[in-house]
Amino acid sequence: MAGPLATLKILDFSTLLPGPYATMMLADMGADVLRVEAPDRVDLTKVMPPHDGPFSTAFSFLTRGKQTLPLNLKQAGSVEKVKELVRDYDIVVEQFRPGVMDRLGIGYDTLKAVNPRLIYCAITGYGQTGPYRDRAGHDINYLAIAGVASHCGRADSGPPPMGIQVADVAGGSHHAVMGILAAVIQRQQTGEGQFIDISMTDAAFALNAMAGAAALAGGQPQKPEGGMLNGGTFYDYYQTKDNRWLSVGSLEPQFSARLCDTLGIGEMKSFAMSQNPEHQQALKAAIKEKIAAGTLAQWQALFADVDACVEPVLTIEEAAAHPQLRARGMVVERDRGDCEMQRQTACPIRFIELGPN
Numbered sequence: 001m002a003g004p005l006a007t008l009k010i011l012d013f014s015t016l017l018p019g020p021y022a023t024m025m026l027a028d029m030g031a032d033v034l035r036v037e038a039p040d041r042v043d044l045t046k047v048m049p050p051h052d053g054p055f056s057t058a059f060s061f062l063t064r065g066k067q068t069l070p071l072n073l074k075q076a077g078s079v080e081k082v083k084e085l086v087r088d089y090d091i092v093v094e095q096f097r098p099g100v101m102d103r104l105g106i107g108y109d110t111l112k113a114v115n116p117r118l119i120y121c122a123i124t125g126y127g128q129t130g131p132y133r134d135r136a137g138h139d140i141n142y143l144a145i146a147g148v149a150s151h152c153g154r155a156d157s158g159p160p161p162m163g164i165q166v167a168d169v170a171g172g173s174h175h176a177v178m179g180i181l182a183a184v185i186q187r188q189q190t191g192e193g194q195f196i197d198i199s200m201t202d203a204a205f206a207l208n209a210m211a212g213a214a215a216l217a218g219g220q221p222q223k224p225e226g227g228m229l230n231g232g233t234f235y236d237y238y239q240t241k242d243n244r245w246l247s248v249g250s251l252e253p254q255f256s257a258r259l260c261d262t263l264g265i266g267e268m269k270s271f272a273m274s275q276n277p278e279h280q281q282a283l284k285a286a287i288k289e290k291i292a293a294g295t296l297a298q299w300q301a302l303f304a305d306v307d308a309c310v311e312p313v314l315t316i317e318e319a320a321a322h323p324q325l326r327a328r329g330m331v332v333e334r335d336r337g338d339c340e341m342q343r344q345t346a347c348p349i350r351f352i353e354l355g356p357n
Contacts, residue, residue: 002030003028003029003030003031003351003354004029004030004351004354005026005029005030005031006030006031006032008026008030008031008032008091008184009031009032009034009088009089009090009091010023010026010027010031010032010033010034010089010091010092010093011034011036011082011085011086011089011091011092011093012033012034012035012036012066012092012093013036013073013092013093013094013095013096013101014093014094014095014123015041015043015044015045015095016043016044016045016095017045017062017165017168017169017172017173018095018123018168018169018171018172018173018176018200019093019094019095019123019172019173019176020035020045020062020063021062021168021169021172021173022093022121022123022172022173022174022176022177022180023035023066023093024061024062024063024064024065024066025173025174025177025347025349026177026180027064027065027066028064028065028347028349029347029349029351032067032089033065033066033067034066034067034068034069034085034089035063035066035067035068035069036069036071036073036082037068037069037070037071038070038071038072038073039070039072040072043059045058045059045062046059052336052342053336053337053338053340053342054336054337054338055336055337057336057342059337060334060336060337060342060344061334061342061344061345063337064334064335064344065334073104073106074104078104079104079105079106082106082111083106083110083111083114086111086114086115086118087114087115090115090117090118090119090193091118091119091120091121091180091184092111092118092119092120092121093121093123093176093180094120094121094122094123095122095123095124096122096124097124097133097134098122098124098127098128098133098134099134101122108120108122108195112193115193116191116192116193117187117191117192117193118193119180119183119184119187119193119194119196120193120194120195120196121176121179121180121183121196121198122195122196122197122198123172123173123176123198123200124197124198124199124200125137125138125141125142125199125200125201126142126145126199126200126201127197127198127199127201127202128197128199129197132145132201137200137201139162139165139166139167139168139200140161140162142167142168142171142200142201142204143159143162143166143167143204144159145201145204146167146201146202146204146205146207146208147205147208147212147215147222148166148167148204148205148207148208150222150223150224151211151222151223151224151226151227151230152224152230153224154224154225154231155223155224155225155226155231158224159224166204166207167200167201167203167204168200170203170204170207171200171201171202171203171204171207172198172200172203174203175198175203176196176198179196179198180196183196208222210229211227211230214227228251232277232280233280233284234248234250234256234272234280234283234284234287235248235249235250235251236248236284237313238287238288238291238292239288239291239292240291240292240294240295240296240299241292241293241294241295241298242295242296242297244295244296244312244313245296245312245313246291246296246299246310246311246312246313247310247311247312247313248287248309248310249309249310249311250272250308250309250310251309253272253273255307255308255309256269256272256273256308257269257272258306258307258308259272259287259308259309259310260272262302262303262306262308262310263286263287263290263291264290265283265286265287265290268282268283268286271283296312299312300312320343329346330345330346330348331343331344331345331346332344332345332346
């Protein structure tokens with residue numbers, strides 16, 4: 001059975017991570033994605049280590065399910081080729097700085113004249129407008145500008161460099177997919193196309209969900225270890241005897257009560273719901289001391305049958321082998337680009353009528 005997006009045909013001009021991840025998601029859901037790749041342009045995801053086969057593991061992952069068209073957009077005849085393609089591939093995704101596609105002769109207005117039903121999604125760091133529209137940036141910069149980094153990390157060490165690309169993927173890729181699918185629904189109703197302007201900084205700013213509400217509407221400045229969910233309470237990570245980590249998210253009364261009972265500090269149950277910072281820090285210190293006395297394996301065994309929102313911090317390899325992720329089929333084998341199979345993370349969106357991914 002074809003995927004739910006099998007009727008969509010997407011022309012993908014993007015490189016690096018945000019655009020390719022977005023179009024990979026669309027391809028995973030059945031869309032026909034054609035990558036336009038300049039033969040002489042270096043895509044960092046293609047050359048960055050580690051390598052498995054002809055390309056890097058990241059490049060093989062991001063290009064799965066897609067076809068590739070080698071095309072130098074600066075050469076004669078390329079503009080006409082793209083115009084020909086958009087008569088059929090009526091969704092375009094690009095990740096150049098504002099104005100680049102216009103200078104190449106294949107900007108939105110030009111392509112819309114060819115196909116009025118065109119949906120055109122531009123993913124940039126700062127958007128198509130504003131004083132930063134032409135400024136270079138990366139994930140760490142967008143999180144900084146958007147206020148996200150200011151309330152992450154520890155009070156004494158500042159914001160951490162994230163292990164995942166939050167602004168790129170949660171900001172750029174996911175919002176691009178949402179915008180494209182919304183535009184598809186609009187086109188079905190009106191017959192008209194759309195220009196979608198995705199700013200990774202805008203999207204990262206919008207990810208300040210609860211913290212943003214507290215700061216903007218509640219007048220509460222946000223800082224590291226200053227709130228309920230960023231280390232200001234016992235909701236935190238705790239180091240074990242063998243230098244591993246345990247996550248404790250026992251926010252609700254029934255969970256915090258089970259946590260305290262299991263750790264042998266039942267007398268501190270009332271502290272968990274207290275708004276008094278001294279109570280929170282006392283509870284946190286007690287939890288820290290208790291957890292530091294046992295190994296991760298010991299705590300996993302102890303909390304295995306305790307419903308208290310306490311889980312181990314796993315490596316990616318351990319997570320892939322976890323019974324829950326295994327049961328969900330979150331590791332799959334896909335062609336790495338040369339008919340050899342490679343282990344990759346699966347598409348997390350499940351359409352039950354289609355069966356397993």
